[in-house]
Amino acid sequence: MSTANTNKYTVGETSSATSTPRKRPKCVKRTISVARVEQMLEEDRKERRNAPDKPLHFARDSLFSSSSGYTNYRGFLNLAILLLVLSNARVALENIIKYGILVDPFQWVQMFVKNPYSWPSATLLLAMNIYIVVALMIEVFQSKGRLPDNIAFWLKVINMVSMILIPAIVILRINPNPFGACFACGFHTTVFFKLWSYHQVNRWCREEQIKRKRITRRGSIDLSLYRSGESDSDTTKSEKLVYYPENLTLKDLYYFILAPTLCYELNFPRSRRIRKGFLLRRIVEMVFLSNLVLMLTQQWLLPTINNSMQPINSMNFGRMTERLLKLSVPNHVIWLICFYCIFHSSMNVSAELLRFSDRQFYLDWWNAPTVSDFWNRWNMPVHKWALRHVYRPMLRSGLTKLQAAVAVFLLSAFFHEYLVSVPLNMFRVWAFMGMMLQIPYAVMVAKIANVDWRLGNMAVWLSLIIGQPIAILMYVHDYYILQFRDKQDASV
Ligand SMILES: CC(C)(COP(=O)(O)OP(=O)(O)OC[C@H]1O[C@@H](n2cnc3c(N)ncnc32)[C@H](O)[C@@H]1OP(=O)(O)O)[C@@H](O)C(=O)NCCC(=O)NCCS
Numbered sequence: 001m002s003t004a005n006t007n008k009y010t011v012g013e014t015s016s017a018t019s020t021p022r023k024r025p026k027c028v029k030r031t032i033s034v035a036r037v038e039q040m041l042e043e044d045r046k047e048r049r050n051a052p053d054k055p056l057h058f059a060r061d062s063l064f065s066s067s068s069g070y071t072n073y074r075g076f077l078n079l080a081i082l083l084l085v086l087s088n089a090r091v092a093l094e095n096i097i098k099y100g101i102l103v104d105p106f107q108w109v110q111m112f113v114k115n116p117y118s119w120p121s122a123t124l125l126l127a128m129n130i131y132i133v134v135a136l137m138i139e140v141f142q143s144k145g146r147l148p149d150n151i152a153f154w155l156k157v158i159n160m161v162s163m164i165l166i167p168a169i170v171i172l173r174i175n176p177n178p179f180g181a182c183f184a185c186g187f188h189t190t191v192f193f194k195l196w197s198y199h200q201v202n203r204w205c206r207e208e209q210i211k212r213k214r215i216t217r218r219g220s221i222d223l224s225l226y227r228s229g230e231s232d233s234d235t236t237k238s239e240k241l242v243y244y245p246e247n248l249t250l251k252d253l254y255y256f257i258l259a260p261t262l263c264y265e266l267n268f269p270r271s272r273r274i275r276k277g278f279l280l281r282r283i284v285e286m287v288f289l290s291n292l293v294l295m296l297t298q299q300w301l302l303p304t305i306n307n308s309m310q311p312i313n314s315m316n317f318g319r320m321t322e323r324l325l326k327l328s329v330p331n332h333v334i335w336l337i338c339f340y341c342i343f344h345s346s347m348n349v350s351a352e353l354l355r356f357s358d359r360q361f362y363l364d365w366w367n368a369p370t371v372s373d374f375w376n377r378w379n380m381p382v383h384k385w386a387l388r389h390v391y392r393p394m395l396r397s398g399l400t401k402l403q404a405a406v407a408v409f410l411l412s413a414f415f416h417e418y419l420v421s422v423p424l425n426m427f428r429v430w431a432f433m434g435m436m437l438q439i440p441y442a443v444m445v446a447k448i449a450n451v452d453w454r455l456g457n458m459a460v461w462l463s464l465i466i467g468q469p470i471a472i473l474m475y476v477h478d479y480y481i482l483q484f485r486d487k488q489d490a491s492v
Pocket residue numbers: 372375376379382383384386387391392395396401404405408409412
């Protein structure tokens with residue numbers, strides 16, 4: 001190797017230095033010039049490797065510098081997962097050492113069968129059939145022209161309002177087990193939304209019938225054919241299209257009541273067969289996850305809530321914050337499991353059994369950069385219902401987007417409060433406030449997301465992780481205080 005070559009590297013550090021000047025054509029295409037530069041660099045590297053001082057330094061950036069262009073941090077993701085598992089394993093161990101095994105499946109069963117002859121919530125659920133049948137009868141009479149529209153309207157209002165009021169009155173008077181009561185209120189709310197949709201769609205059909213003699217609506221579509229872009233002739237052969245008023249039957253209405261949707265249609269998209277393997281997997285998930293939730297609640301959530309009562313009572317803000325952060329972890333884990341169990345496992349079970357092929361029960365809410373995006377992706381049955389039956393009709397009637405959104409959130413806030421306050425037999429506004437605060441919070445997060453979508457996404461996660469335990473602590477605290485007072489009053 002010549003000395004001339006060695007000297008050259010002491011002057012120029014970069015690999016662009018070469019011993020022989022290379023002539024470049026004046027006009028070359030970019031691809032050719034890039035290839036040429038690569039070749040020159042390679043030649044340079046080869047030359048440098050063969051230098052007698054065996055050089056190992058090159059001009060290059062540290063990996064953490066943004067100019068290095070390095071982005072592969074998967075190892076850190078693995079580390080974060082490992083740390084999460086280890087820290088939670090420690091928490092689990094600490095929990096078991098402190099409390100022993102608290103999981104007791106018989107406690108749950110006992111709670112439901114304490115008094116085997118008094119099941120007010122189950123009775124309420126059975127009585128729900130009355131409202132369903134009344135709704136159908138009103139529609140049938142109306143379709144035959146035997147019921148004037150204004151009377152039909154008020155009958156529907158009375159039927160729907162009773163559906164929400166009567167269970168609340170019964171629960172508040174009898175004061176049954178809060179879990180059973182919550183189920184009863186939840187089912188009544190779901191059927192309330194369904195019947196609202198049922199009446200509204202039938203009204204659209206009646207109005208259309210006046211315009212046209214027969215309403216032809218979109219037919220059932222087999223999902224597999226739909227995906228492959230083939231015609232739906234196979235399905236339409238086996239599935240007869242239903243036209244208004246042929247749809248006004250008990251079978252049609254009960255199919256809708258059981259289907260995992262809140263929006264009524266005359267002809268739902270149907271799959272051709274029940275996939276037994278898929279169904280079995282979802283059922284196993286449902287059973288396993290619901291038991292896991294009960295176990296985690298007994299072992300992890302309830303002791304943490306119990307331990308939070310003292311700091312709240314003494315208004316010790318430091319300890320309260322520590323308790324809140326401690327509660328946020330089990331609460332969030334349980335919430336995520338519940339999401340999967342309800343929106344994926346259970347809804348798919350009911351859809352598979354009913355061969356209901358629209359499975360869009362949730363979208364990727366976990367990537368939502370704003371609060372509005374979160375609400376548009378999280379609970380799709382409620383979102384689609386709100387858009388179709390409240391939001392869009394309000395926009396069409398001349399209301400602004402903000403007014404229509406406030407109306408939707410007011411309705412949603414009312415039902416959130418209904419589902420908590422009635423079963424607990426105590427009226428507070430925490431759930432209502434939680435939903436209504438979503439509007440200003442959405443405006444704030446939208447501004448943050450404009451700067452960086454990741455910050456917006458973190459703000460959405462933070463509201464879920466911290467917001468829920470705040471509401472839970474408020475309710476549980478107030479519930480404990482009420483129960484404690486009742487016991488004291490009873491003993492006096
Ligand atoms: C209020 C809410 C319905 C707003 O939804 P949104 O998607 O942000 O509303 P947008 O203003 O973007 O408009 C939605 C639709 O209305 C349509 N629209 C807009 N202006 C319209 C008008 N004047 N007339 C008719 N339609 C109109 C839009 O085209 C859009 O349709 P697309 O989705 O097919 O494109 C939504 O935030 C929501 O569902 N909130 C409640 C969530 C909730 O409480 N969930 C409970 C879970 S437990």
